[in-house]
Amino acid sequence: MDSADAVIWTPTPSDRDRALAYGDGLFETLRLQPSGAPLWRFHRARLLAGAQRLGLPLMAQRLDQALEQALARCDRPAVLKLILSAGEGGRGYARPASLQPQLWARLHPLQPPAVALREQGVKLGLCSLQLARQPALAGLKHLNRLEQVLARAEVSAAGWDEGVLCDSAGWVVECSAMNLFVRHGEQWWTPSLDQAGVAGVARSWLLEQLGEVAQDPRDLSVFATADEVLVCNSVAGIMPVRTLAGWSWPVGTTTRALQSELEQLFQ
Structure with a gap:
C-alpha cells in the first residue's frame, strides 16, 4: 500500500x-x-x-x-x-x-470533564486576544492553532473554565476550545463563522437538533439579555454556562435535555 x-x-x-x-x-x-x-x-x-x-x-x-x-x-x-x-x-x-x-x-x-462543570456550569471569562478574520480559513479545523494556544494560556492564568473570543471587529466568535449557543426567549443564536472560528462537530449536531438557529455577527451585548447559555465540543459534550463577566444564568432545561440526549449517544 x-x-x-x-x-x-x-x-x-x-x-x-x-x-x-x-x-x-x-x-x-x-x-x-x-x-x-x-x-x-x-x-x-x-x-x-x-x-x-x-x-x-x-x-x-x-x-x-x-x-x-x-x-x-x-x-x-x-x-x-x-x-x-x-x-x-x-x-x-x-x-x-x-x-x-x-x-x-x-x-x-478519554478524560471526561469534571462532574461539577457538567452539572453546575462553567465559568467563562473574556479573552483579551482577538481572532484574526480570514474567510479563506474560517470554519476549518486547520493545524494553525496558535491563537487558541495563547487564549488557553490566558484562560489558565485567569482561573476561568473557558474563555470567550471575539474577532478583530468585536464580534463574538467562540471559546478557546468550544462553540457557543445563546438563547433569547424561543430563539437560539450561535456566532456566524464565515470570518473566523472553528465549525465544531457538536455545534453541527446541535444545529440539527434545534432547527432554526440564528447565525449572524453580534457583539458582547448578546449576553446581556440571554436566558440560557451553553458551550459544546465533541469530546466534552454540552456544558451549561454559569457566569461571564458580570452576567450569570441558571442551568436551562433545554441545555440539560440536549446534554442528556448527546450523552445517550455514547451509552
Missing part, C-alpha cells in the same frame, strides 16, 4: 513535513466507544470538506479505514486524533508538484 493511502499509527514526522513546518493540514478529535463513533458522519464530512478547500487529495475510504482500525484497538471510551498533513515538501511555502498527504492517527484515553 502506498504511504499516501495508508493510515500511520505511529507518526514520526520528518522536519520536511509541511504540517510541522507550516501547519499545512487539518485535524479531527473525536470521541469513541468500543461500539462505534456516534458523531463520525460530522467529523468525516468536515475533514473531507476541509481537505477540498485546502486542495489536499483525500479519499473517503481512507478515513473509513482509520475509523475501522481505531475501533479494532478500542476496548474502552477513548479519543481518536486524526491529522491530515500535506506531506513532505522542500524549503519554502510552495507545495511540491506531486503532493502526497499523510494521515496520522493516535488513540488517547
Whole structure:
C-alpha cells in the first residue's frame, strides 16, 4: 500500500513535513466507544470538506479505514486524533508538484470533564486576544492553532473554565476550545463563522437538533439579555454556562435535555 493511502499509527514526522513546518493540514478529535463513533458522519464530512478547500487529495475510504482500525484497538471510551498533513515538501511555502498527504492517527484515553462543570456550569471569562478574520480559513479545523494556544494560556492564568473570543471587529466568535449557543426567549443564536472560528462537530449536531438557529455577527451585548447559555465540543459534550463577566444564568432545561440526549449517544 502506498504511504499516501495508508493510515500511520505511529507518526514520526520528518522536519520536511509541511504540517510541522507550516501547519499545512487539518485535524479531527473525536470521541469513541468500543461500539462505534456516534458523531463520525460530522467529523468525516468536515475533514473531507476541509481537505477540498485546502486542495489536499483525500479519499473517503481512507478515513473509513482509520475509523475501522481505531475501533479494532478500542476496548474502552477513548479519543481518536486524526491529522491530515500535506506531506513532505522542500524549503519554502510552495507545495511540491506531486503532493502526497499523510494521515496520522493516535488513540488517547478519554478524560471526561469534571462532574461539577457538567452539572453546575462553567465559568467563562473574556479573552483579551482577538481572532484574526480570514474567510479563506474560517470554519476549518486547520493545524494553525496558535491563537487558541495563547487564549488557553490566558484562560489558565485567569482561573476561568473557558474563555470567550471575539474577532478583530468585536464580534463574538467562540471559546478557546468550544462553540457557543445563546438563547433569547424561543430563539437560539450561535456566532456566524464565515470570518473566523472553528465549525465544531457538536455545534453541527446541535444545529440539527434545534432547527432554526440564528447565525449572524453580534457583539458582547448578546449576553446581556440571554436566558440560557451553553458551550459544546465533541469530546466534552454540552456544558451549561454559569457566569461571564458580570452576567450569570441558571442551568436551562433545554441545555440539560440536549446534554442528556448527546450523552445517550455514547451509552
